[in-house]
Amino acid sequence: MIDARHEFPIAYTAAGEDIFGIVTSPPRPHGIGVVLLSGGDFIPSTNRNRLYVRMARRLAAAGYHVLRFDYHGVGESTGDIQGYSSDRPFVHDVSGAVAWFERAGISEVVLVGNCFGSRTALAAAERVAGLKAIVLISSPVRDFRSGERVPTRLARDGGMPAYLLRGMRLDVFRRSLLGRYRRRYISIIKTWAREKIRLARGDGKPDGGEPQAEWVSERLVQQMAGVVRRRIPTLVVYGAEEDLYDEFTRARAGRLGTTIDRAGPLVEVRTLEGTVHGFPTLAVQQTVLDLVEEWIWRAVPGKGTPSLRAGAAGRP
């Protein structure tokens, strides 16, 4: 059984901040490192209900070295942040984690991230020469700030005609009879109308003067294309009931879909029941744990190599 006996704390410097992390060391290592990236909203590296502690210990039991860390301004790390934006991922924090693994003699790594963490993983991917696989859980496909309301985001894309057409689909119409969906649809339509009125009045940019978000993040599409070009196995996970999946599904009709289709079996999209974003239930946590472990084992089975090099705990 893997527990704290197999774990040790580390620290490294990234963009001037002192980043704190914990490495889980496998009893039978095979030389592959896994970096776990939490979502935004000041969630430390344990993630909800210790999901990443459990994931680290399970992956270590399967032979992977696993590093979970607190972003700067979060948990035990130093620094200060005022919020999160999916177009400003904390790439330096991830690069530091990967550099720590490299100093320890582990040059092949897998990145696993959820929500903001998945965007950070994707943004960092091009800097990781030894990237062997990447897992993107509930990844936002558009650029937005944490706390921005979903109806605002949906209304801002300007695609109300398409949205109304979608509402005429039988399954969507059925759902619209349910309270929560009905409220959401009405909220989106109201927000869309308010934005149009405000723009018509010349009251400035939508949503209180912030830059207008692009519908699908161009950065995301390019980063995904980069991963596909490098033939990096990628697992994409969503919950069927979450807004992020709605957006991903719509985005697949465009260049993102073309990129994913070009990759063939290298990019695996898995849709789980219910909501995955934020890991809101014990059942979905268990499903994600099983899926991620099984997929990583299949994508990057590892090879026989020695344990971590002593001395890597030092700072750069």
Next chain:
Amino acid sequence: MSLRVDFPQTIQRVLAGGQVHETAGFFGLPGERLFGVTHLPAGAIHGGLVICSSIGPEQLTSYRNEVVLARRLAAAGVAVQRFHYRGSGHSDGEDVDLTLGTMVEDAAAAAARLAEVTAVHHPSFLGTRWGALVATRAASLAAGAPLVVWEPVADPARAFRELFRTQASHELKIGTPGRRTSEMMLAELEANGQVDILGYALQRGFYQSAIRAALADGLSGRQRLLVVRLGRTVGAEAGLADFTAAAEAAGCAVEVISLEQAPVWHFVDHSAGWGAVLVERTTQWLLAATAAEAAGRGAS
């Protein structure tokens, strides 16, 4: 193949321009190790504090405030010990084994750890939400030491009912099929030994250990006590009034402050730094209480 551990289980860091020295890592017996961080002043140590966090989603909500408070106090000369209970956070153990009793044991182990590192044998205690029940009991080990509680759970039965109601709202929000009432959740807890509350397993062991616990049970008397209320939780007044009355009856010097800023305890809170005022007021109170405590000990 045997395990090779080449790295120490703690790490030292120097932060805040050299004012704070931190030792972070694991301590305790194999299989029961606690994760903890000891925040030490660079210079003389004028007192100590053990922080007893809450559990479940509340632990994450308050996490950063507790770190910031610890660093502020350490920079001002107070050594602080933080820790994760067994069965939570980075520590060993499973949530099924976590009870109010094990939480108090872990707080005592954290106090012992602080004493081992700093020779502070009568630390103050601070408890957040459910951690307040732990802090009041652990503080009795250091009779007379100052005590701080942040939005304490003064009425556990009411707090559990709130959790069930919050879960019911949560199920409505995420569209869970076959949504449950509070009564159904309680029945599930009794029948299965656990129930899913906001993605955490509320275990029967913890429920039974805490349902009848009174916040005032552990008060040792003649303590300086700071009660911090955050926002206006409707219905919480009665339990808190009972607690402060019991504390005053026991000879405690009680100060209650109410702050407008309140987090959303059970869900992710997007607002950065919601606890800035909380940390500032607590720091000032603890520094004054620690100084008074030291002066009192000197006089006696």
